[in-house]
Amino acid sequence: MSEGTGRPRILCVSFSDINRDARVLRQIEVLAELGDVTTAAYGAKPPGAADHLEVDERLPSLPQTPAGVALLALRRFDDVELAAPALRDLIRVVGDRTFDLVVANEARAMAVSHHVAKGAPVLADMHEWAPEERAHVRVWRLLVKPFMTHQCAKYLPKMAGGLVVNDSIGKLYRERFGVDLRTVRNTGAYRDKQPTEVLDGRIRLVHSGGAVPGRNIETLIEAVRALPEKFTLDLYLVPARDDGKYLDTIRASIVDEPRITLHPPVRPDELVDTLNAYDVGIFSLPPLTPNHRFMLPNKIFDFVQARLAVVFSTSPETDRLIDEHEMGAIAPGFDAAAMRDTLAGLTEEKVREYKQNAHTAAKVLNSAEDSAVVREVVGELLGTR
Template identity: 25%
Template sequence: MGFYFYYCKKIFNLKRVLVTVTNDLSTDQRVDKVCTTLLNDGYRVLLIGRKLKNSIPISRDYKTKRIQLLFNQGFLFYAEYNFRIFLLLFFSKKDILLSNDLDSLFANYAVSVLQNKKLVYDSHELFPEIPELVHRPFVKKFWSSLEKLLLPKLKNTYTVCKSIADYYNERYATNFKIVRNLPTFKKVEVGKLPFSMDDKKIIIYQGALNIGRGLELMIDAMEYLENHLLIIAGNGDIYTNLKERSKNKLTENKVHFLGKLLPSELQKITPLADIGLSLEEDLGLNYRYALPNKIFDYIQAEIPILVSNLPEMKQIVIKYKVGEIIKLRTPQALAYQIQTMLKNEYSESILKAKQELTWDHEKITLQNIFKNLK
């Protein structure tokens, strides 16, 4: 009986962490790894996101909650989301709030101040610098002003790479730590593509289909690549435009769109490729400082990578010798570089990087942040 009361007391004394995101939870691998790490470290975790029309059921070891909104884009979406999240957080039991990205920060900050709760902030990107805001100065100014108002007041912060951490620390005199979005170590498990490969070389892009990802350039380059196939796994704003471009360039038989896949599905598709792409354009600071998690997913799948000549991603290639940095952003030059890459050998370097670039190593920084909250 004594042990039973001790166990119950221990369970009820666990610190509660409420984690908020604006996505629908299903494909956010970074937040899932953070929540799982906190759960394994003895926290009681509730992850809160959105429920969309196409949201698939999820099952996690920690608790999840999805809220359905009336508005799903624009100012009304952000206003409704933060209002709903504020009420939910305010009236829920919690010890720690974990806000992911600027679009969820206002509600979290308000609750933390009103109820004197610890607040942790995970910045996945330079939100005001995303390409979608380049030609929307009023909206960009709003997010920049919110960032300028709130970030200097935060005490427990981390982000995805050194460049963003340095930017925030210099601009706002903050103390952002670095927790890269590294995958867990995975043994290669190969699946099947929904079409015939016919001994062709496979080039893969996985991730969001948005402006500035270099996908138009890659589709154009397929004109100059015989016996090659391009797989695009993901969805986004320019999905239809990319399909139309492939059709107009007469490369549609060389380009296959798989749509948005679950991480478990994608992990079996990626190892089938010969090269993984991350060709982001330098469209502002957010892309310039990008360190996409797909780079590390390619490494776990044991395939070489071709990346843009941007500081964070090229540093991975230089340090670990796991691929190449794009030299010229023209279709012909890109096609030639891919052909040259396929003649080179990267296996030994990739296997070494695969062992080192894992969440098991990276999560130590996260654990230290939560152990020493201010």
């Protein structure tokens, strides 16, 4: 317990830029209800944290040093699990602090969280399917996939509890590692908003997310180029950890297209208000990995809270939501033609109907249920339920 407040001390570990990680920010909100939260992550102190231990954002969270890569190649996974530069820095900044609970976000944080917990329970929020996070990249597939698989096999049974983004990926963990994880979707808070009017002769498309290679943003651009003049596309993209190089390629690709606009990124707490000005949220992602195949990204929930119609490429989890709530259309494929043809079938009247259905869905597709799961699991681990 914290000496100053008498409340449980909770350490939240994440190797993301924590102020841009909507899932972790929502997690911190719930943790802060139940204890004093110390965050250890890249970036500045986030809202809700009582204290923050900043990890040097220049340091990778995987063992990408020559020695680390050699150990990965030799399959000496126990020797390399704490060797990543960012993990060493986290151990340094945590020092001799002790906590009543440690929350490890994603598989790469499990070993170091177990190390700094010093015997306290560790809750693993796996987010997605760790072994094949980037299995479409050859180096990852050869070196990192076996390491992540080993980490899951070794540490998941040691976790006091576990969370995952959806039931489909939870099933993968159960079948492969024999663990049952609770589902916490990437839903946002309920927002009391109204759908904006769809103008005759105009359909305003929008996409938000990371400017990361493989996210198929080029496909969205190509699709819109082939659509009638009434369609416009606005992009709100967060630069990747590549000094904005990929974002620059996107910017260069649309300089000759006045119907496509690239905007600066907006903060997670401002995103829904910004999206509300548009009509249709769009996203396409080829199933290159299990995470892609079973995607349930936070953007679909952002679009719903913004009262937008949605058009997504097909995926079991998003297909189910779109069909169940009749709030959009599903592109049957992952190329520009599939997205173009699906969007071309939209009429202003149909978009109005979809937006109204999203307005109804917003009352159930929000974080109330998912936050309750986190609250229950953490409360049990702290003995405060």
